[in-house]
Amino acid sequence: MPFGQIVVGPPGSGKTTYCNGLRQFLNELGRKTIVVNLDPANDNARDCAINIEDLITLDDAMEAFGLGPNGGMVYCIEYLAKNIEWLDKQLKEFDDCYFIFDCPGQVELYTHNDAIKGMIRHLEKQDFRLACVHLVDAAYCTEAAKFISVLMLSLTTMTMLELPHVNVLSKIDLLEQLGELDFNLEYYTSVMDLDYLLYHLNERETSGRFKSLNKAVCELIEDFNLVGFNTLCISDKHSVAALLKEIDKANGYIFGALTEGNENIMMAADSTDLLTEARDAQMRYGILASTSGARKIPVELEPKVGSLSIVEHQ
Ligand SMILES: Nc1nc2c(ncn2[C@@H]2O[C@H](COP(=O)(O)OP(=O)(O)OP(=O)(O)O)[C@@H](O)[C@H]2O)c(=O)[nH]1
Ligand SMILES: [Mg+2]
Numbered sequence: 001m002p003f004g005q006i007v008v009g010p011p012g013s014g015k016t017t018y019c020n021g022l023r024q025f026l027n028e029l030g031r032k033t034i035v036v037n038l039d040p041a042n043d044n045a046r047d048c049a050i051n052i053e054d055l056i057t058l059d060d061a062m063e064a065f066g067l068g069p070n071g072g073m074v075y076c077i078e079y080l081a082k083n084i085e086w087l088d089k090q091l092k093e094f095d096d097c098y099f100i101f102d103c104p105g106q107v108e109l110y111t112h113n114d115a116i117k118g119m120i121r122h123l124e125k126q127d128f129r130l131a132c133v134h135l136v137d138a139a140y141c142t143e144a145a146k147f148i149s150v151l152m153l154s155l156t157t158m159t160m161l162e163l164p165h166v167n168v169l170s171k172i173d174l175l176e177q178l179g180e181l182d183f184n185l186e187y188y189t190s191v192m193d194l195d196y197l198l199y200h201l202n203e204r205e206t207s208g209r210f211k212s213l214n215k216a217v218c219e220l221i222e223d224f225n226l227v228g229f230n231t232l233c234i235s236d237k238h239s240v241a242a243l244l245k246e247i248d249k250a251n252g253y254i255f256g257a258l259t260e261g262n263e264n265i266m267m268a269a270d271s272t273d274l275l276t277e278a279r280d281a282q283m284r285y286g287i288l289a290s291t292s293g294a295r296k297i298p299v300e301l302e303p304k305v306g307s308l309s310i311v312e313h314q
Contacts, residue, residue, distance in 0.1 A: 002099060002127070003251055005130065005132075006130055007103055008110050009135035015105065019048075023100055032096060033099075035049065035101075036101045037051045038104065040058040056080070059072075073104055130251055135168045137169075139178055141175065145201055154167045166243070169229045172285055180289060189231065190228055190278070201218075
């Protein structure tokens with residue numbers, strides 16, 4: 001019963017760095033792991049054991065059909081889906097391994113196109129136990145509008161791919177350099193009470209129609225109540241171990257594949273929950289949250305007693 005992760009997310013969100021870092025981390029712990037590169041535009045695919053470029057290259061697709069980079073990418077992934085027996089054959093050679101699939105950054109592949117979804121369903125039929133790991137750059141927390149768009153993207157990807165899903169705010173170590181956040185980090189990771197974000201979002205909005213649209217989008221995300229985030233700094237072993245613990249729960253590895261090394265991971269990642277993890281990360285990486293941002297919120301929207309998601313008013 002092979003286990004693995006499908007690593008997706010927008011361009012530059014840190015997918016390839018994560019795949020290579022996690023592969024090293026797991027191999028050191030004794031979990032035999034390989035990276036499967038499914039991104040034909042990947043410049044850092046040197047360390048992968050299986051590479052889509054052995055089947056088709058982006059340049060070939062663009063040249064043969066006169067396509068641009070985006071069209072070429074979609075063609076390559078659809079070509080892979082049509083020739084899925086090629087992938088089956090490659091995967092069989094590593095049947096005792098844990099698989100990390102490094103996917104392209106074109107988000108339409110997870111929100112509109114069916115090829116990756118079809119490949120996932122195919123792997124599930126081959127008895128693969130998979131979780132989707134969706135990386136988004138933590139820098140998106142710095143603006144309400146950007147963060148809402150990330151929430152929409154995460155939700156769409158979750159409903160489209162229909163896999164156990166772990167959303168991740170990546171490059172959390174860089175957040176400190178981007179100035180103060182409006183709220184504490186745990187507010188962004190737990191994605192509750194979007195009214196606070198909506199207030200910031202509508203602050204600069206003059207059109208009543210856009211205000212209503214913003215409200216409807218926030219309500220939609222809240223109604224699904226599916227999106228939450230883990231955090232990741234790839235150079236921090238504690239952060240990688242804590243994330244891995246969540247993924248092992250999501251794809252069932254923790255229950256179905258106790259091997260040497262797995263116990264070590266469980267020990268390395270202590271049993272903290274998401275909120276504690278976010279508070280920890282905020283302190284560890286020196287991320288600042290503005291008291292003035294929260295103070296601007298009108299009285300009727302003030303945090304409820306016991307809510308820890310907002311910086312305290314002074
Ligand atoms: N500071 C910091 N930088 C990171 C981290 N993860 C990735 N990066 C950097 O982010 C940049 C983009 O990383 P990639 O791994 O190439 O991102 P990607 O998602 O694979 O990009 P595409 O394949 O082009 O979609 C690189 O310069 C990485 O070194 C992290 O945790 N912290
Ligand atoms: Mg990449």
